[in-house]
Amino acid sequence: MRTRTLPAAWSLTAILALALPAVVHNPYYLQVIVGGYVTAIAVYGLNVILGYAGQLSLGHAAFFGIGAYTVALLETRAGLSFWPALAAGCALSVAIGYLVGAISLRTRGHYFAIFTAAVGVMIGVVFTNDQQLTNGNIGIVNIPPPAPIGPISFESPVAKYYLVLAALAFAIWIVARVRYSLLGRTLLALASNEDLAASVGIDVMRAKRLAFMLATFLAGLAGGMFAIFVGFLGPDSSGLDVSFDMLLYLIVGGAGTIAGPLVGTLGIVVLTQWLQGFEHYKLLVFGPLLIVLVRFFPAGIAGGFARLRWRRTATP
Amino acid sequence: MSLLEVKSLTKRFGGLTAVNDVSFSLEAGAITAIIGPNGAGKSTCFNVISGFYAATSGRLFFEGADITALPLHAVARRGIARTFQTTALFANHSALDNAIAGYRQRTRSGFFDALLRTPRERREEREAREHAYEALRFAGIESSAARIAGSLSQEAQKRLAIAIAIVARPKLVLLDEPVAGVSGDQMAQHGELIARMSQAGFTVCLVEHKMDLVMGLADRIVVLHHGRKIAEGTPAEIRADDAVVEAYLGTAVA
Numbered sequence: 001m002r003t004r005t006l007p008a009a010w011s012l013t014a015i016l017a018l019a020l021p022a023v024v025h026n027p028y029y030l031q032v033i034v035g036g037y038v039t040a041i042a043v044y045g046l047n048v049i050l051g052y053a054g055q056l057s058l059g060h061a062a063f064f065g066i067g068a069y070t071v072a073l074l075e076t077r078a079g080l081s082f083w084p085a086l087a088a089g090c091a092l093s094v095a096i097g098y099l100v101g102a103i104s105l106r107t108r109g110h111y112f113a114i115f116t117a118a119v120g121v122m123i124g125v126v127f128t129n130d131q132q133l134t135n136g137n138i139g140i141v142n143i144p145p146p147a148p149i150g151p152i153s154f155e156s157p158v159a160k161y162y163l164v165l166a167a168l169a170f171a172i173w174i175v176a177r178v179r180y181s182l183l184g185r186t187l188l189a190l191a192s193n194e195d196l197a198a199s200v201g202i203d204v205m206r207a208k209r210l211a212f213m214l215a216t217f218l219a220g221l222a223g224g225m226f227a228i229f230v231g232f233l234g235p236d237s238s239g240l241d242v243s244f245d246m247l248l249y250l251i252v253g254g255a256g257t258i259a260g261p262l263v264g265t266l267g268i269v270v271l272t273q274w275l276q277g278f279e280h281y282k283l284l285v286f287g288p289l290l291i292v293l294v295r296f297f298p299a300g301i302a303g304g305f306a307r308l309r310w311r312r313t314a315t316p
Numbered sequence: 317m318s319l320l321e322v323k324s325l326t327k328r329f330g331g332l333t334a335v336n337d338v339s340f341s342l343e344a345g346a347i348t349a350i351i352g353p354n355g356a357g358k359s360t361c362f363n364v365i366s367g368f369y370a371a372t373s374g375r376l377f378f379e380g381a382d383i384t385a386l387p388l389h390a391v392a393r394r395g396i397a398r399t400f401q402t403t404a405l406f407a408n409h410s411a412l413d414n415a416i417a418g419y420r421q422r423t424r425s426g427f428f429d430a431l432l433r434t435p436r437e438r439r440e441e442r443e444a445r446e447h448a449y450e451a452l453r454f455a456g457i458e459s460s461a462a463r464i465a466g467s468l469s470q471e472a473q474k475r476l477a478i479a480i481a482i483v484a485r486p487k488l489v490l491l492d493e494p495v496a497g498v499s500g501d502q503m504a505q506h507g508e509l510i511a512r513m514s515q516a517g518f519t520v521c522l523v524e525h526k527m528d529l530v531m532g533l534a535d536r537i538v539v540l541h542h543g544r545k546i547a548e549g550t551p552a553e554i555r556a557d558d559a560v561v562e563a564y565l566g567t568a569v570a
């Protein structure tokens with residue numbers, strides 16, 4: 001199925017992404033795109049747990065928040081520099097992901113979805129209401145960008161763009177490698193039929209937990225990037241509604257596909273910006289568009305194209 | 317020594333005793349059939365042996381070791397494979413990918429092997445693919461390797477389920493109604509496949525209602541009725557057993 005068009009499409013995407021700051025000079029537009037990249041990193045994490053392993057997490061944005069707040073607090077309060085703060089943010093996100101997974105992945109059905117939603121709400125409450133630690137609704141300001149590495153400084157919007165792009169490329173590399181590996185096959189198998197997977201010797205619980213740790217790692221990484229690219233962090237970055245947004249991006253783009261999270265996130269983020277001018281009427285465009293998508297691309301945009309390609313190659 | 321020993325196995329669901337103090341053993345290399353009317357507790361036996369349900373009481377010994385409390389995947393890794401009464405497949409995956417998933421228990425590559433595509437990852441992927449093709453060939457569906465499992469015929473799906481079960485070379489294979497839903501002319505070929513499994517060194521235990529198939533294949537037969545074992549013996553002995561004829565054969569193959 002991996003035909004020659006696929007690497008070509010990815011190369012083209014990479015070239016476009018690298019050239020973008022030379023074309024888009026408006027810093028606001030650049031900011032929107034970078035924001036899309038950051039969210040896409042988190043959505044790649046959601047893709048691992050939902051798209052691959054088939055487990056619906058409704059608290060994904062909370063792990064994004066854990067990464068973001070850890071970086072913001074360690075930088076502003078503890079005086080740590082960005083890179084160790086980012087490592088700590090990812091580690092904390094994974095550690096909490098491990099605990100949440102250990103408790104809630106054991107049982108089947110909707111339990112994991114409900115549990116992660118509850119955890120998400122609880123963590124969100126901490127972000128919103130804790131005046132001392134997270135500064136409540138006011139949030140944390142003046143989060144410094146990473147210190148320069150040699151001659152490369154990360155002060156300018158363009159430099160931050162490339163930093164976030166590198167993180168996104170790293171995320172895509174990870175999920176693509178996992179997807180086409182024995183581990184990836186294991187996750188897809190258990191998503192397809194958990195009983196059968198267990199009966200052929202797959203430790204289903206362990207595999208799901210690993211998938212969730214990878215998912216929360218990517219959410220934490222995205223959060224850390226978010227903290228420094230805006231320089232400001234508030235609780236509305238990681239509420240339940242953000243988790244649902246991420247879910248929407250993934251499903252529109254195509255759960256389980258490699259391109260899906262990027263296509264879905266950028267597509268909707270850019271479209272939302274573009275529809276900003278329509279004020280409330282934007283929902284009149286957005287709603288029908290979603291219905292059309294779900295009707296004609298039930299597997300998402302990337303999933304739909306994969307199917308078309310599959311059909312073309314399958315019937316010579 | 318027998319490969320699997322089932323000792324005084326009891327399984328209750330609330331007030332219903334599905335399996336009631338059943339003991340039998342499976343001899344290595346033999347084909348054993350478990351028969352009995354609907355609801356006799358045959359599938360429940362398989363579900364307890366393979367670890368899907370915890371036994372209410374009783375013990376299971378596999379190669380002499382107590383496996384009663386082992387979780388599902390651990391039972392499989394000891395070398396007990398099974399198929400399901402309602403054919404279970406990874407329906408949205410290709411037949412080849414189905415068989416590859418069945419081989420996962422034999423591979424060790426984890427997250428970092430995946431990231432770095434280590435030599436171990438590449439070797440195990442190749443190995444899994446080779447064994448998967450071999451299992452599909454054995455089951456007679458190699459030509460459907462690229463087909464999506466859910467789109468295969470009922471008969472081919474049954475064969476694929478067997479390929480998934482044997483790809484990791486288990487010692488014991490439990491087949492729950494392997495020919496249910498298979499048309500008459502395909503039945504003999506399925507019987508032949510099960511016989512070939514035995515010749516290839518798998519110990520086979522099957523649950524089946526089709527008596528002519530069972531009588532032709534089985535070395536030993538265990539008969540369950542209302543959760544109890546009412547008879548055990550060779551096909552000839554079972555045919556001559558009054559209790560069996562009354563409980564089961566009398567109605568099924570009158």
Ligand SMILES: Nc1ncnc2c1ncn2[C@@H]1O[C@H](COP(=O)(O)OP(=O)(O)OP(=O)(O)O)[C@@H](O)[C@H]1O
Binds near residue numbers: 354359
């Ligand atoms: N998970 C369960 N919960 C409650 N009762 C169950 C469960 N599984 C099986 N039973 C009951 O246990 C009894 C034995 O069922 P089992 O499926 O083992 O029968 P069987 O011999 O395989 O029958 P069949 O030939 O129809 O497949 C039945 O009365 C059934 O309703």
Ligand SMILES: [Mg+2]
Binds near residue numbers: 359360401
């Ligand atoms: Mg049954």
